[in-house]
Amino acid sequence: MSALSNIILVGIGILLTVTSLWYGQNHHLLPASAANSAPLFDSLFNSTLTIATGIFLIVQGVLIYTAIRYRKRRGDWGDGDPNHGNVLLEIVWTAIPAVIILWLGLSSLDVYQAINGGVGMGGHTHSGMAASEMTMAMEEPDHGAADSGYAYTPVVVPGKEVGKPELVVQVQGMQYAWVFTYPESGLVAGELHLPLNKRVRLEMTALDVNHAFWVPQFRLKQDVIPGRETYLEFVPSQLGEYPIxxxxxxxxxxxxxxxxxxxxxxxxxxxxxxxxxxxxxxDDSTLALAPQSESAFARAQQQRLGIPADIHQALQQGSQFSG
Amino acid sequence: MTQLYENPNLASASSASSLVKIELLSEPWWRFFTFSTDHKVIGIQYLVTTFFFYLVGGALATAVRAELATPEADFLGFERYNGAFTVHATIMIFLWIVPALVGGFGNYLVPLMIGARDMAFPKLNAVAFWMIPPTGILLLVSLLTEAPAAGWTSYPPLSLISGKLGEELWILSILLGGTSSILAAVNFFVTILKMRMPGMKLEDMPLFCWAMLATSVLTLIATPVLAGALILLSFDLLAGTAFFNPTGGGDPVVYQHMFWFYSHPAVYIMILPVFGMISEILPVHARKPIFAYKAIAYSSLAICFLGLIVWAHHMFTSGTPDWMRVFFMIATMAIAVPTGIKVFSWLATLWGGKIRFTSAMLFGMGFVSMFVVGGLSGIILASVPLDIHVHDTYFVVAHLHYVLFGGSVFGIYAGLYHWFPKMTGRMLNEFWGRVHFVLTFVGFNICFLPMHKLGLMGMPRRVAQYDPQFADLNWISSVGAFILAISTLPFLFNAIYSWLAGPKAGDNPWEALSLEWTTTSPPPHQNFYGDPILLTGPYDYGTHSKETLDYFASQLKTLRELALMDTEAPHS
Structure with a gap:
């Protein structure tokens, strides 16, 4: 191979790498992230997308190159090169995907455990216990809750979080609505309000058919199944309003x-x-009549129910209801 | 090759200079409507029947995309929309891709490729085919009365409460189709292992036969489990039992396990035969031997094995225990290795060839290009944490269409363009073939590429109405779907016209080397005149001179004439 073609090959390789890296960071394919674990997802997704872009470009590039370079020329009805194998090449293209897959599998495992926060995100309590035991065993010194931004460090599960959600909400799915119960206050609401930066545990079940609870900004999803309880744990990290x-x-x-x-x-x-x-x-249990999203409606409701405008001060003394 | 020279008839024949003119028995058209046991007739019966259902499924898909062109549910309405996508998916899987590939191409090609006179069990073969029309009729009846509306996955409890009649018709339809599939698989398994011509070892077989062997194993192991699940579901539906119904203590997740135990292998049932066809088509039109024959052959078996132990990756959000999610993630990712081997081997097959851009080749290369996209999004879906976000979103819809349309359907088209001359004796029009390819390729990508972003941004699948923020991409996608709908027309007219009046193809219009091209187009009832003769390996491109191949062809012709004289002799 001539020096020139070597230079061209290296150039293509660099271009390919740079393009893949750039696209992996600038794909604009995901909504803003709003949970502590979402950046872990984003980081893993970006890395995977970078590799996928690279493979995509190589395969399509080779296809287009062969289509041009090895097209049948006019009048040439002969056969191509009778080469039908190359063991070294075959080993290379078996080994490289295997290594990539191994890396992706291990990173996914890391991210999964970190997102879990040591508590099974799945269904049965048994699996949850097994998972938390597993994570306990591999627990490392506390790096602080904020240190969750990078996917490829070993799993860091801050001890205070494991199995200790600061707020539990019961979620019921039904055709075609979500109902949220706050067991501490007995409050029943049609919309989910959560405090910022507190670990939340959703205990979910369905009344009729399967549903799935998904908040795209949290990158979390869990089926909600009649006859069994499923869980989701996360820490909301951005103020705002999100769709469920x-x-x-x-x-x-x-x-x-x-x-x-x-x-x-x-x-x-x-x-x-x-x-x-x-x-x-x-009533003992109350239904949220004043959705915040419709403040005009909320104001009307408040007036109808005779709630004073300076409710916030009144609430300072009203904490006996929270029990 | 040696067999030819040893043939005693040849020595005498070569001296006889005046040759009899071969008169092909033109078989009547109505035999395609009979209980024929000829595997070629059955193969064409499958292909034509399934193509009809493809058009029905495509019409439903167009209706679905018309609904989704705007955010409001204003075209089909909520109920009919669910019926439309449910029947669309069911038709495309059970009445188009699976029977077209296994029943259609498998039937037509396997006996010819291994030099057999027919399948091992010809009557069983016909029985398997004649189960397909009632399968389709049941489903179409359901569309006219009360369409099943629980998705092609038909998860309980929803499937138990969304209309008894439609759901039961759906179950019966799938049971029938599944039975047909099992019967066909038994037949292929035995045929490939026991009916190969003398001297043909497994490793001499064309790669399509390897793929069909792996497909048959998958079908035989997985399909009975689906049948079991559907029978239990039927009991829940009709008799009020509670196998899967949580109100009586049943477990809906068990159904999901049983369903996917079949339906994930079904993905490989729908793609392995295509892998096999692509391994046949690329070498012919690139004029090169297939690269890494053994690696491709055994990677089919590896995919078959791994394909059986990945089903729960469809259930990463179903409350599946952690250890299971991790196991199925690793097993799923492992499939990328044998699949990668195939893709890279195909690229290497093209490299250094003299590529003839026939329509078959365009669809073949289009397959490689599009399937890779589906494979890469599949890797993202295999990763548990990534899947949790994109599961049940349009990202999955994009992925599965890149695999099943960009993969399977592009492969079926490649196969149709490639083997149409063999099946009908006539050539398809190449110009309209290219128009078909360009429309399909462009329409496909406009339709399905935007769906990746839709899913990642937050659009769930199976919704008639969606958040207006997704309106633009959905509109683009619908435009692509309409282009796709139109793209079938050039093919349809090309196929009908060419079958009736296309130019004669001759035995071997592509100068291909596998066994099916050594006989006439279409082949006679018993496939070969006299005994089939292996002159070359199936992929020996570039190793024989044109003169040698011409000589082989003329010798074959002589042998055929001799055989014809032998058969005519007793009559006269």
């Missing part, structure tokens, strides 16, 4: 089964909870 999407076919109106999730400061979350409880004092 049902991702498992649940009937004709599956597409419109959407809920809303509000990540709020702990103070605002507390305030919201108190508002809801105050709104329907006579």
């Amino acid at each position: 999407i049902c991702a498992e076919l649940c009937g004709p109106y599956h597409g419109v089964m959407a809920g809303q999730l509000f990540v709020e400061t702990p103070e605002a979350f507390e305030r919201w909870q108190q508002e809801q409880i105050l709104a329907t004092r006579p």
